[in-house]
Amino acid sequence: MSNVVEHPADSLTDAELGFDLGTRLRAVREQYGLSQRELARRAGVTNGTISLIEQNKNSPSVASLKKVLDGIPLSLSEFFTLDLPSQDQVFFKARELLELAKGAISFRQVGRNLHNRKLQILHERYAPGADTGKLMLQHDGEEGGIVLRGRIEIVVGDQSRVLEAGDAYYFDSRQPHRFRNVGDQECELISVCTPPSF
Amino acid sequence: MSNVVEHPADSLTDAELGFDLGTRLRAVREQYGLSQRELARRAGVTNGTISLIEQNKNSPSVASLKKVLDGIPLSLSEFFTLDLPSQDQVFFKARELLELAKGAISFRQVGRNLHNRKLQILHERYAPGADTGKLMLQHDGEEGGIVLRGRIEIVVGDQSRVLEAGDAYYFDSRQPHRFRNVGDQECELISVCTPPSF
């Protein structure tokens, strides 16, 4: 009885595959080097359960899927949002940061493919007077950052503040927001946000 | 068969599941202005099913939870990663950053309550020679950062690099990793990671 497991190299997301929970669990389990029995022992279920789930012969209750994932360990949200095959670049020389905008405002991003990532990390520079504009930005996710030098005015919803070196911010990106360099020198900051992915 | 002590009928809540699935579903359903019956009709299940799920009186199979969410519509990953709205402090003066560690290695965090947040943003400082230790760190999530000044050696899995001002990194936090200041001056960087949420 040959154990043929479909493993297309370009198997990217569940959206394309129509959500193959069994294959996903098997991939995760194997990635962690666990046998069905070992995972079953840690999770407090039987090995048969895991076998049947991985073959999509039954659909586990959320409760028992949680039990299984606890044995890895992996949270439900991580399990469902997981992008399995992505071996990415880890280190980036300064010149390798991806230039997203260039001019009065400059965004230099860590990493290229945003779709596989949970974090968008930017090195931002604002020339004196530079402004993200009156039309306030608004998008899903959360964002925050720390100011490295200069003075920048940040408007979030009905709040507004001028931040200086060492100051920081954090807000829900669905609130309208705007950045403006109100100093007389260049302003620099590191920002990060969770990109809307799924 | 299991001789384990039976749990009371209503014990499918936080304790076992890690979060309150029933309340979560109810909140989402009401947010979309749907009655149990209307959602049941769209999802192709019975209203009783939804009632029982929302009371945590049974734990739906992933298959039926997916059916229910399709009626909203909402993906599984969206459902599990939903964050309850929380209005927090937006701006932080430099001195308000939360000091997590103080000594050869210093971590100063943006924001206090990590549980409601998707991002952990840190201002890290490493004294010359400072080291996160031979026991390599490993945890769920992803992380990245940008070096502001100094020289730091970062080991991720079987890869290793010395990064300098402007350089950056990004990796899956489940890979073992270690940070070490290999320069003769203090090293400073902004790091960010996705904390495990559930």
Added chain:
DNA sequence: GATTATTGTTTATTTTTTTAAACGATGCTA
């Protein structure tokens, strides 16, 4: 005020999942 919908909940019955144990296949070691 009575009638009629619509809401969420509960209860027997059916359906599905989980268990416990056995099965065949593979790999290791003496």
Added chain:
DNA sequence: TAGCATCGTTTAAAAAAATAAACAATAATC
């Protein structure tokens, strides 16, 4: 090669979830 451990799979019985229908509470309409 034989013996033994481990792997994933399969199957009858037990446990749990989904259904269908009845139940109670509230709001709307006549």
